[in-house]
Amino acid sequence: MSRDLKYFQAINEGTDLAMAADPRVQIMGLxxxxxxxxxxxxxxxxxxxxxxxxxxxPTSENxxxxxxxxxxxxxxxxxxxxxxxxxxxxxxEQLVNQAAKWHYMFGGKMRMPLVIRMLVGRGWGQxxxxxxSLQSWFAxxxxxxxxMPTTPHDVKGMLIASIEDDNPVIFIEHRWLYNLSGPVxxxxxxxxLGSARIMRSGSDLTIVATSYMAVEALRAAEHLATHGVxxxxxxxxxxxxxxxxxxxxxxxxxxxxxxxxxxxAAVGFSAEVVARIAEAGIPLKTPPRRVCLPDSPTPTTPALxxxxxxxxxxxxxxxxxxxxLDLPPQDRAVTIPLDVxxxxxxxxx
Amino acid sequence: xxxxxxxxxxxxTLRRLYRDLVRVRMVDERIAELYxxxxxxxxxxxxxxxxxxxxxxxxxxxRQDWVMSxxxxxxxxxxxxxxxxxxxxxxxxxxxxxxxxxGGSMHLIDLEAGFLGAVPIVGSTIPMAVGAAWGARSRxxxxxxxxxxxxxxxxxxxxxxxxNFACLKKLPVIFVCENNLFSVYTPLDVRxxxxxxxxxxxxxxxxxxxxxxxxxxxxxxxxxGWAVDRARAGQGPTFLxxxxxxxxxxxxxYYDNDIGYRTEAEYLAWREKCPVERFERDLLASGxxxxxxxxxxxxxxxxxxxxxxxxxxxxxxxxxxxxxxFTYAE
Numbered sequence: 001m002s003r004d005l006k007y008f009q010a011i012n013e014g015t016d017l018a019m020a021a022d023p024r025v026q027i028m029g030l031x032x033x034x035x036x037x038x039x040x041x042x043x044x045x046x047x048x049x050x051x052x053x054x055x056x057x058p059t060s061e062n063x064x065x066x067x068x069x070x071x072x073x074x075x076x077x078x079x080x081x082x083x084x085x086x087x088x089x090x091x092x093e094q095l096v097n098q099a100a101k102w103h104y105m106f107g108g109k110m111r112m113p114l115v116i117r118m119l120v121g122r123g124w125g126q127x128x129x130x131x132x133s134l135q136s137w138f139a140x141x142x143x144x145x146x147x148m149p150t151t152p153h154d155v156k157g158m159l160i161a162s163i164e165d166d167n168p169v170i171f172i173e174h175r176w177l178y179n180l181s182g183p184v185x186x187x188x189x190x191x192x193l194g195s196a197r198i199m200r201s202g203s204d205l206t207i208v209a210t211s212y213m214a215v216e217a218l219r220a221a222e223h224l225a226t227h228g229v230x231x232x233x234x235x236x237x238x239x240x241x242x243x244x245x246x247x248x249x250x251x252x253x254x255x256x257x258x259x260x261x262x263x264x265a266a267v268g269f270s271a272e273v274v275a276r277i278a279e280a281g282i283p284l285k286t287p288p289r290r291v292c293l294p295d296s297p298t299p300t301t302p303a304l305x306x307x308x309x310x311x312x313x314x315x316x317x318x319x320x321x322x323x324x325l326d327l328p329p330q331d332r333a334v335t336i337p338l339d340v341x342x343x344x345x346x347x348x349x
Numbered sequence: 350x351x352x353x354x355x356x357x358x359x360x361x362t363l364r365r366l367y368r369d370l371v372r373v374r375m376v377d378e379r380i381a382e383l384y385x386x387x388x389x390x391x392x393x394x395x396x397x398x399x400x401x402x403x404x405x406x407x408x409x410x411x412r413q414d415w416v417m418s419x420x421x422x423x424x425x426x427x428x429x430x431x432x433x434x435x436x437x438x439x440x441x442x443x444x445x446x447x448x449x450x451x452g453g454s455m456h457l458i459d460l461e462a463g464f465l466g467a468v469p470i471v472g473s474t475i476p477m478a479v480g481a482a483w484g485a486r487s488r489x490x491x492x493x494x495x496x497x498x499x500x501x502x503x504x505x506x507x508x509x510x511x512x513n514f515a516c517l518k519k520l521p522v523i524f525v526c527e528n529n530l531f532s533v534y535t536p537l538d539v540r541x542x543x544x545x546x547x548x549x550x551x552x553x554x555x556x557x558x559x560x561x562x563x564x565x566x567x568x569x570x571x572x573x574g575w576a577v578d579r580a581r582a583g584q585g586p587t588f589l590x591x592x593x594x595x596x597x598x599x600x601x602x603y604y605d606n607d608i609g610y611r612t613e614a615e616y617l618a619w620r621e622k623c624p625v626e627r628f629e630r631d632l633l634a635s636g637x638x639x640x641x642x643x644x645x646x647x648x649x650x651x652x653x654x655x656x657x658x659x660x661x662x663x664x665x666x667x668x669x670x671x672x673x674x675f676t677y678a679e
Contacts, residue, residue, distance in 0.1 A: 026487065052487050058517065063476040063510025070480020073465055075488055094507075097470050098477070106458045106466055107448035108675035142676050166678035 005184040007152045007177045011041040011117075014156035015079065017188050018163040019049050022077065025163055028055040028068060029081030029117075038081050039119070039178055061087055065094035068114060069102070077113045077163060085118040085172065086129045092137075099168040100143030111166040115159070120174045120262060122212070122309065123339035124347045127300035133263040133293070135210070138170040139240040139272075145169040145193055146240040148211040148262075152182040154237055157191030165193060174212040174262060176341035196243035198250065202230035205256040205319055208247055208273055210236045213260040213291075219312035220319065229323050239269055247273065248280050255285040256322050260315060265292035286322045291315050306338035351559060353575040357567055360637045362408070366566050367628055367638055368646050369404040373424040374625050375650050376433065379658065380423075380440065381602035388662070389440040391453035392469075396424035398596035401624035402527050403428040405569025406495060406589075409577045413490075415465045415481055417474035418497040421527075421595075422457050422467035425497045430462035434657040443664035450667045451675065471532075472498060472505030475524070479511045482520040493580040495523045500547050500590070501532035504540060512554045512588065521580035523573070524551070524588045527563060529595040534610040551588040563591025564624040567631075594619035 005013065019025045027042060033056050037043035046054035057064045061082070068078040082088040088095075095116065102112045121130040139146040145167050149155040155173065162169035199214060200221050209217040214235040221231035232250050236242060251257045257277060259270040270290040277288060291310045299305055320327040340347075357363065377395040384393060396403060403424030407416065410429065418425040426436060432447065439446030440454050447458050455469040465481060468474055478496035485492045502508050503526060515522045528547055530537050541547070548560035557579065561572050569591060576587035596616065598605035606613045632638040638646070 024488075058510065058513055060506075060510035060513065063507040063514065066473065066476025066507055066511065067480035067483065067514055070477035070482070071484035071487070072480075073477060074481045074484025074490075076484040093470060093473065094476070098468065098473055102466075103678050104675045105448060105452045105456045105468075107446075107451045108678070109448070109458055109460060110466070111678045142673075145677075 002183040002185045004181045005152050007155055007180050008040040010152040010156040010184045011159060011173070012043060012045075013184070014159040015042065015045060016048070018160055019045065019053065021188065024075060024077045025079065026053040026055070026071065026076050027079040027081065028057050028064070030057050030059055031083065032056055032081055038083065042081070061090035062094055065091040065116070066098070069094060069099055069112065072112055072114050073110060079115040079117060079163060082116070082118040084130050085120050085134055086132050088116065088118045089134070095138075095144070095168065096141050100141050103167070104143060112168050113166045114168040115162045115171050116168065117171045117173060120172060120211070122174070122176050123305060123341070124345070125300045125302070125305075125339070126298065128297040131298040135170070135172050135239050136263055136268040139269055143168070144240060145238070146172065147193055147238045148172045148174070149191075149237055150177060150211055150214045150235050152180065152184045154191050154197070156184055157189050158193065158237065160188060161190035161193050164190065169193070172211065176212045177215070179341065179344065180215070191237070194238045194241040194243060196237055196246040197235045198232060198246065199235045200231070200233040202232035202254065204229050204254060204323055205231045205258065206247075206250040206254045207231050207233045207315065207319075208236060208257060208259045209233060210239065210261045210269065213262050213310075216310070216312045217260055217315060220315035223312065223316055224319055227325055227327060229319060229325055231319060244276055248277065248282060251277055251284075252282050255283065257284065257288045258291055258315060258318055258322070259288065260291040260310065263293060264295060265290045266295055268292060289318050289322065291318055302339040309338070311338070351557070351572070351575050353571050357571055358635070363567070363632060363637045366404055366408055366570055367632060368650075369408060369428050370400050370566050370625060370628060371646060372650050373400040373403050373427050375647065375654060376427060377423055379654050381597065383658065384602040389454075390442060391440060391455070392600045393440065393454045393602065394421040394423075394600050395597050395602065396421055398619065398623070399527050399529060399563065399593045400424050401566040401569050401628075402525065402563050402591045402593060405566050406523070406525055406573040408570055409573040410463070410493060410495065412463055414493045414495070415463050415478070415485075416495045416497065417465050417478040417481070418467040419471060419474060419499065419502065420455050420467070420469035421499065422497070423454075426457045426459065426464050426467065429459075429464045431457060431459035431464045432462070433653060434660045435459065437657045437661040438664050441661045441664070442666060443661060444667040445660070445664040449671070472502035472507045474498070475502060476507050476511040476514070479515045479520060479522050482515070482522045483518055486520065491581070493521045493523065493577055495525055497525045497527065499532070500526055500528040500530070500537060501540065502526070503547050503550060509554065512551060512556055512586070515586040516555050519583070519585040521583070522586040523576045523580060524556075524586065526588065526590045528590055528592050531595060531599070531611070533599045536611070546590070548588065548590040551590070556586055556588045558588040558590070560590040560592070563593030564622045564627060566624055566628045594622070596620070
């Protein structure tokens with residue numbers, strides 16, 4: 001049975017099911033049991049599973065990541081949370097030097113079942129240190145897995161798959177997905193890590209999208225369809241490993257590709273996708289394009305943030321050029337504020 | 350200061366401590382002897398001069414207790430019961446090494462012996478040891494976890510983060526600091542203010558903290574016994590600072606008193622406090638082990654070493670196709 005859940009509810013349900021199924025699963029992080037419960041994703045868990053398995057932590061990100069690694073070495077299956085990815089930068093030593101390499105550097109003698117949840121902020125003035133989308137950093141490192149689920153269905157299924165995986169998984173959640181609703185099956189299911197999903201089929205153009213940009217890509221595709229251009233939207237879902245086969249097959253079908261990522265274009269995941277398309281020798285009708293963040297830190301003021309973040313309209317403009325479509329000019333100064341995901345969002349997080 | 354039992358005099362215990370102590374010394378001396386052959390193609394950080402801490406602490410642990418360590422881990426690994434052949438084979442980069450050649454001297458592991466792993470990033474295993482203690486307790490297991498590190502690790506943020514958490518959760522962890530006065534070539538007095546002791550800094554976290562002579566094998570053993578008893582009784586973590594000295598270069602087999610970061614006189618003063626010679630004098634004086642007994646103990650270790658070195662040198666290198674094996678767990 002499926003019913004509609006919001007993204008954050010799907011995370012909560014996936015965590016709950018994983019903890020009920022396996023007493024080794026534990027969740028820890030600053031604020032996990034607090035009244036806000038990591039934006040609702042951990043609400044009610046401590047009441048159900050107790051304070052040893054559902055733990056608040058000191059504000060010691062790197063040390064506590066070491067503690068989580070130690071728990072994994074002792075046979076637990078920890079989930080760690082960060083309200084913003086930016087705080088997880090304090091943990092790069094433990095994640096990159098230690099967790100990512102533990103299985104390899106000790107000759108396969110120990111496993112590292114560890115899920116690190118981190119949120120990417122956007123809008124309402126998140127600014128330079130509450131909005132970074134650094135999936136490419138993590139995806140650069142052999143030994144880590146990196147996922148960015150987009151839909152409520154996928155976030156639950158991929159969270160369960162991540163918890164059940166014996167490798168460290170960087171689980172990146174975009175804040176603007178939190179209130180999206182969608183069908184979520186009841187009970188336990190998993191979405192395999194490393195598989196992309198075609199969200200919308202089309203024959204003229206492939207839009208390869210990560211995380212929240214898949215939502216914008218769908219909006220763009222719907223608008224383009226009204227002008228006779230059929231865009232295929234591929235939600236990458238998993239950046240390491242990533243589903244090259246699905247992406248390359250789609251691009252080979254359409255002959256046109258836009259890669260849109262929530263992170264910076266330069267030296268980022270979008271560059272990897274374009275490089276693999278080139279290396280695979282897929283013939284393209286037009287040069288590949290990327291629609292990602294411009295090369296600057298995130299501005300705080302809504303005036304500049306509106307210019308900083310690409311949206312559906314930006315994808316549409318690029319697609320129109322690639323497909324030789326004469327779209328009527330659109331004004332960026334629009335009717336709804338550009339610093340919130342929808343009108344129900346009233347800040348401050 | 351803790352109230353600890355009278356100094357251990359039990360002959361069997363002293364003999365065991367002596368053997369463990371001399372074994373660490375002899376293994377590292379053999380490594381130093383073989384290293385110039387250039388067949389061990391990985392960094393080595395020798396424990397020579399600091400062996401009493403390894404021998405004294407690990408003799409208080411049971412097999413199911415866990416140890417984690419840093420770059421200078423040979424002594425900890427051996428004293429906890431880590432396999433000597435697999436350690437030497439690892440240094441020779443062989444498939445029979447404890448990680449099959451993936452890790453080398455800086456990544457020793459022996460799960461059967463309770464040696465959970467060592468890594469060379471300073472301080473990194475300290476929070477892991479704390480987490481391992483927490484995880485084990487969550488699983489209903491009774492284990493003491495020892496974290497070995499040098500005094501430089503107390504300059505790392507994770508040290509303080511880990512001690513805070515161990516105190517908060519009252520975990521059965523023993524933080525064992527070997528204060529050998531140097532981080533690579535940088536002396537302690539240019540790294541930390543001179544008006545405080547490392548053990549006092551730790552005490553600021555509310556942990557039981559003791560400073561002691563790190564070259565007194567029996568003294569280390571007795572103090573470790575007190576800390577282990579506290580941990581097993583659920584009284585929480587302990588910090589032990591042992592003053593000791595690294596005789597040879599930071600990394601490699603040679604002496605380096607000539608390069609100018611420390612004086613020959615300072616080295617010689619510590620050389621006088623050699624933990625092995627000191628223990629031998631005590632054992633001879635008390636008659637627990639006589640000269641003949643010491644010769645026999647050393648001869649047995651030499652035979653063990655000869656076999657382990659031969660095993661390591663005769664072992665195959667891992668095949669090319671194992672280059673990426675274990676990047677991910679299946």
